[in-house]
Amino acid sequence: MTDNPLLPLGQRARAAARVLATASTATKNALLHHIADGLIAAEEAILAANAEDIAEGRAAGLGENLIDRMLITPARLRGFAADTRAVAALPDPVGSEFDCRVLPNGLRVSRRRTPLGVIGVIYEARPNVTVDIAALCLKTGNAAILRGGKEIRRSNLALLEVIRAALDRVGLPQEAIQYIGDPDRSLIGHLLRLHEYVDVIIPRGGAGLHQFCRENSTIPVITGGVGICHLFVDESADQDKALRVIRNAKTQRPSVCNALDTLLVHEKIAATFLPRVVDDLTPAGVTFRADETAMDILAGRPNVQPAGPADFDTEWMSLVLGLRVVPDLDTAIAHIREHSLNHSDGILTENWSNAQRFLNEVDSSAVFVNASTRFNDGGQLGLGAEVAISTQKLHARGPMGLEELTTYKWIVLGDGHIRE
Secondary structure, three states: OOOOOOHHHHHHHHHHHHHHOOOOHHHHHHHHHHHHHHHHHOHHHHHHHHHHHHHHHHHOOOOHHHHHHHOOOHHHHHHHHHHHHHHHHOOOOOOOEEEEEEOOOOOEEEEEEEEOOEEEEEEOOOHHHHHHHHHHHHHOOOEEEEEOOHHHHHHHHHHHHHHHHHHHHOOOOHHHEEEOOOOOOHHHHHHHOOOOOOOEEEEEOOHHHHHHHHHHOOOOEOOEOOOOEEEEEOOOOOHHHHHHHHHHHHHOOOOOOOOEEEEEEEHHHHHHHHHHHHHHHHHHOOEEEEOHHHHHHOOOOOOEEEOOOOHHHOOOOOOEEEEEEEOOHHHHHHHHHHHOOOOEEEEEOOOHHHHHHHHHHOOOOEEEEOOOHHHOOOOOOOOOOOOOEEOOOOOOOEEOOOHHHEEEEEEEEOOOOOOO
């Protein structure tokens, strides 16, 4: 540990976390409003920094889907500020007590929510994550060490300047939110071994990053944010409604983890419904990877290609959609169990029995009936924002909002009680 170059960073974060843990709700809310105000006031500087990142990314040949994830527009920046204010408006979980009861011996016991402490977050080319993490961590009294992608380094530093100014304004330590700006990838490994000072690691990126963190971290890791998302259209579905949901799930923002990757269609409606899907999505630029049955139905369409061996195990993050025809609900569920990464999966149906079976048997972090997978998002589910979408099963699952950034301690109140 003594040769870890991030040791001073961890020490400062731990000291800041102790101060944050006792900050009042009023102070934390004021801090978040100062951050929101600061984002709007610093629009020119933030957009200029982001423009440099975008120009460098294009010069380096980054794809347009990644460029879109990196981009900050005036509207998106206002969205950052609005999300921060939304977090301020949410109840503060820290200090709340639950499972309160009096035991037969007169002891009063409860559990009280407390901050996790110091959270390390490793993420890629999404500057909104910087603001979301800061807002959620600060509201819950947690310090954070951030390692964003090198592609958005200038953007993140401009955002961090606003956050630090707001911390200083309310008298909280600027070290509460720290940023590893050096692009040296070896520093990720050093962060993963900072176990004396960091309480949890949250990677937000591709499967490779998640695997690296799981295999190399001496700190608990919460994984998520990688999804192969499915919708199953059964024979009873309202096809007009289904088309709207599919279009939204695939095209509203195709480069994110809750966008639709594979569409499963019941064989009884496939001959009529699949052509409607292709006709509906083709103007948006969608191309398709179809199984053998779907290819027979869609023969001759230039944007429909046979699915390859790995296509149903691919998170597309682009305007590509896998198509498979299935004979029944059992086969649809079996396909999802085999290929899903337990992120976001749904059924489009008018049969409530089928809906209930799907809800009971599909074990993803969010399961949908007649709704777009794009709703698996902290803001959309009423959490204000999210640090990540967890696909694991311990402690937190789905969008990680305020409560998921807390743990608890037992509170035991006695009156001279002793154990016999």
